[in-house]
Amino acid sequence: MKRMQSAYLTVQLTGQTGSLERLLGRIRRRGFQIENMMVASSGFLGDYRIDMRLTGDRSFESLTKQLANLYEVTSIALHVAAESVVAPARATA
């Protein structure tokens, strides 16, 4: 059994072609699930502000740094949620 945790991320993203896909793809590949997400124009043409709630059993701090490495991410803020749930372990390679 691994301990699943949840966290809130707020990401500012420049609106290049494919930038949203790239962000979501990296979240998936690093082993996190998106529970809910809100995407809004951030006031600049094509730029986004994304608020999302994630769950996962890996380090959210590591994920935050991995997302911050994306060229289109201009800022990112992490808020780890207080509550946590216990779920079956994910199969590992």
Added chain:
Amino acid sequence: MDSNARQGSHNVNGAELLIKCLEAEGVRQVWGYPGGAIMPLYDALLDSPIRHYLMRHEQAAGFAAQGYARSTGEVGVCLATSGPGATNLVTAIADAQMDSIPLVAITGQVPTSLIGTDGFQEADVLGLSLSICKHSFLIESVDEIPETIREAFSIAKEGRPGPVWIDFPKDISLMTTTGQPMEVEAYQEEGSDTAEGWEEELVRFRELLAGAQRPVIYAGGGIEKGDAIEEFRAFVSRFQIPVVHTLHGLGGLPGDDPLFLGMLGMHGNQAANHAVQNCDLLIALGARFDDRATGKLAEFAPKAAVIHVDIDPAELGKLRTPTLSFAGDLKVVLPRLAAAREGVLGGAEGGMSESAMEAVCVSKEVGAWREQCQRWKEEYRWRYDAPTEKIYAPEFLRRMSERASAKTVICCDVGQHQMWVAQHFGFQHPRQHLTSGGLGTMGFGLPAAIGVQCGSPDARVIAVSGDGSIMMNIQELATIVRYGLPIKICLFNNSALGMVRQWQELFFNNRESEVDLSDNPDFTKIAMAFGIPAQTVSLEREIDGAIDELLNRDGPFFLHVVTDRAMNVWPLVPPGANNSQMLEEAHR
């Protein structure tokens, strides 16, 4: 083709502008393969001083560009057309991403009106690129070209290097423009702005170092990527701490340096693994705690505090939580870590005094530790008592290493021969050793050697391959001949996919499944059919003459070395075990 573009007015087309942008970035050589959607770019190349090398497969173009980039430290550039040209590039780009190689890949794309219509030779290149490169662009207007190229080169080499992929629709490449290349500003080393700060961390570093009795440095490819070899060697020399290298760190300390214990990890040597497993301070420099290096992660260096220095903040704490970390350029960080004599860090504020720093080098405990490491090194030194009169590949490589000069560059493929090269070739510099580490791509070696030789005409380039790997890109023998490249190919042929066969023997009850290559073609005939002189050797007494040919012969040469099918790579950390649990060959 726009007629104005050909008549020397200010107007050019998008393809011509893109080529001018490459020229402005200092690009002199590119590797590629033409096709429908990239024809305007190939037309523009005819009027450019950039030299294009026609490869015989797009994947090989990607690896040749990598070979150039890995051996020179410059950005490598490769070209391919849309659809299959682009998909053939995928492996080489993913490989560059895993090994942090600065690459700019440019692919033609179908015209914008056809994107999304399943047009002829259309593939969703941007979609394919998302998870396998550092960044990617789809050019959507001719005006974007100068900025996109400037950004691509900047992204490829700044911070942790990596590949950038640019997808270039054909209609945009034919549009007329008055655009000009952007001026290339002087490249600002990332991390140079971090020369200030870190005072608390530096005090902590000195405390950890002064308190350590069994320190080890674990250095990876980052020391070469960061152009920090000189700083690394000065750091090691100052503190006299034993060093283990990863596959890509090899050559950071010269192979014959007394403080160098060897490569760590699955096929490392026992001395290196014992040192890491027993150390109380592990200083990780430009290394990423890869599973082939760490073995069972939870039991890796179990007694050690970890100091981790890496230019990529995302590597710090990814797999092992460090006691202390520095996110920065090794070229900047290492001199600061070694800077006790400058008096910046010590003094009454709680930092260690210079004498305490010096004590690290001379303390009784660390001295005893160095002696212990030397005993392990002696106890587990490589043995070359070949069991037969046939050629034992490690012995061959040891002898070649002894006679190679600093101008020798080894481009290795993937498999048993790759591990034997890592174990038995004493590199003097990491740029002498090119291999696909992270992705582990068979077929890397031969095209990478082409890129190295193009970029460094004076280098003695040797592609070391196996009978599995060579067949993955053997068509590039034609490229070697076409451009008269004096590349030497050293093929170890054991008539099997040796590494897989070895694992089947050891971990799958010796049940061989699809590893037999006893029906290999006659490799010397293949080489000669391409126009490359070739020779086969199979006996121990033929080794020295064969090495003479590899090291001294002019022009290309193909050496076919027949080896024993049953040979395994030893020692070996079994899957799931920790690095203290290495298996040795049974007769030892």
